[in-house]
Amino acid sequence: MRIFFDTNILLAASIDGYLKDIEVTHIHHGPAKQLLDQIGKLNDEGKNFGYVTPTIEEEARAKITKAINNTINEKWEKGNLGKLSLEKRIELADSFDLFIRTSRDNLEKSISLLIRLPIRADLRQKKYEEVAQMFNLLDSQYYKEMRQDEFTLATSTRWKHLREKIGREHQIEVSKAYKASPGMNDKLLLSEILVLMKEGEEIFLVSMDGNFVSEWATKEIYSKFKVRACKPEGLLGRVQRL
Numbered sequence: 001m002r003i004f005f006d007t008n009i010l011l012a013a014s015i016d017g018y019l020k021d022i023e024v025t026h027i028h029h030g031p032a033k034q035l036l037d038q039i040g041k042l043n044d045e046g047k048n049f050g051y052v053t054p055t056i057e058e059e060a061r062a063k064i065t066k067a068i069n070n071t072i073n074e075k076w077e078k079g080n081l082g083k084l085s086l087e088k089r090i091e092l093a094d095s096f097d098l099f100i101r102t103s104r105d106n107l108e109k110s111i112s113l114l115i116r117l118p119i120r121a122d123l124r125q126k127k128y129e130e131v132a133q134m135f136n137l138l139d140s141q142y143y144k145e146m147r148q149d150e151f152t153l154a155t156s157t158r159w160k161h162l163r164e165k166i167g168r169e170h171q172i173e174v175s176k177a178y179k180a181s182p183g184m185n186d187k188l189l190l191s192e193i194l195v196l197m198k199e200g201e202e203i204f205l206v207s208m209d210g211n212f213v214s215e216w217a218t219k220e221i222y223s224k225f226k227v228r229a230c231k232p233e234g235l236l237g238r239v240q241r242l
Contacts, residue, residue: 003039003239004051004193005114006207007185009232010036010060011067014106019095024075026067028208031232035206038239040113049242052114053192059185060107068103072096119192127191134224135182138216142180178217179210186211194225205229 013033015026026032039050076084089096186209197203205227207213212221212229221229 001049001202001204002051002197003049003204003206003235004053004189005036005056006189006205006209006212007056007059007063008208009206010052010056010107010110011064012208013110014064015068015071015103016106017099017102019072019092019099022075022079022081024072024099026071027074028232031236032208035232035236035239036110036113038236042239042242043113043115047242048115049239050114051196052111052116053189053196054116054119055185055188055192057111057116060111064104064107065100068100072099117196119195123195124188124191127194128187130224131187131190131194134220135187135211138178138220139180141216142174142178145174177215179214182209182211190221190225190227193227197227203227204235206232206235208232 008028009032012026012028013036015024016029016033017024036050042049073084075081190205190212193203193205203226205212205221207229208231211217213231218229221227
């Protein structure tokens with residue numbers, strides 16, 4: 001069994017600390033950190049279950065500052081802490097700097113827990129084409145579903161409001177089932193996993209991204225590539241029993 005981690009898991013596990021006396025923690029920090037810590041212990045024992053691909057390692061370092069700022073902004077908006085104005089940011093400048101440095105250090109520790117393997121660019125490109133084709137099919141299904149109502153009612157204006165309501169509810173359900181238009185790095189991550197996996201090997205991709213862990217994507221990724229995409233809490237119990 002091998003377990004690969006998406007960027008959002010590494011970031012969630014790393015962002016946790018204080019701005020002066022205010023605790024600021026990524027919304028998914030708990031499950032992500034618990035799973036990474038458990039994987040780190042197993043890797044230290046030589047069991048080598050946890051992996052990170054080059055794309056994810058580089059993307060996590062590039063996105064850590066933005067993720068930190070988003071987490072801080074969400075804390076202020078939801079915590080009735082007033083307005084996080086420029087003046088407030090200046091007042092908290094030293095704390096901001098410490099929080100950013102601590103989170104970056106945490107990220108390096110998270111990455112150090114995992115095994116990184118080299119990827120041949122030519123092999124990755126071949127797999128990328130297969131991955132892109134799969135996501136294109138899912139996108140086509142998504143946009144087709146978003147354009148149609150669950151069923152057709154009479155065309156009378158009397159039923160217009162009901163048709164619109166049904167259409168909106170249908171679109172909400174489709175949006176929950178799949179997050180359309182994955183970025184290039186999402187496709188690269190899955191491509192790198194496919195290059196590294198061996199025949200018959202059980203592979204997990206841990207993520208919070210709807211491109212991987214929404215209903216349609218999870219089913220299609222396993223059907224097409226035999227990779228099990230899941231959220232950290234979905235795998236933690238099994239890892240703790242290893």
